[in-house]
Amino acid sequence: MEFDFDDPALKAALALHEGQKRQGPGSRATTECLLRLAAPLPERPRILDLGSGAGAATLALAEIEGAKVTAVDVYPPFLEQLRAAAETAGVADRVDVRLGSMADLDDLEDGCLDLVWSEGAAYNIGFGDALASWRRLLAPEGALVVTECGWITDEPSTEAKEYWEAAYPLRSTGENVDQATAAGYTVAATYLLPDGDWLDTYYAPLMARAEQSDPADPHAVAAAEDLRREYRLYREHGHEYGYVGYVLRPR
């Protein structure tokens, strides 16, 4: 999927996420848990955070002693927010930002990274394609950590199925593990993100923001309504789908 920033509907949807700490489900605790599962890392690890948004994960990764983290995103306001947050956190010297697509990393050399990270973003270019195209970037002892939304029940409700068929067809954790294996990885661990990673750190501030959107702007009204629909679905059917973190090593 390529972003068309002239599309007012997309602009309104993205605007809701500006200024938020996270642009997708997750938490500091989850990032740290996944990082422990990806250990050990070499000294001065070289890290890429793909679809970084405003850098919720980037900032945690930048706390690793001697780390060099490059955050990649297509949306300039998120990268500006990330840069400012890195300054405030005192880790600006460990963080680079790169405006561009995570599907367009051809200039990076094979094996140049110890850790490739991507929370809640791989779906933008398709999970399987993302995994396949990022593999060559990893050093032999490197790891890829990626979170992806999927079914966590064998029998999803019609309502949840209809929503996700239209938004982004989900697979089960087992199917995503199969895709990772087919893309040349071994699966070191999987971790289901807890409910709080959706409700407390993601939806709570976002829904508050949606309530303040400009009633005179039809695109803002529509974006807020889409978000409310997504939130209601999670409240009613969130036990049927979830984000799962995959800790992968190149085979």
Ligand code: SAH
């Ligand atoms: N990782 C962040 C953001 C997740 S939201 C977090 O967990 O908070 C998904 C992000 O992917 C958005 O910031 C969006 O701008 C970005 N994105 C979408 N398509 C992209 C692409 N092709 N290349 C890089 N980033 C992309």
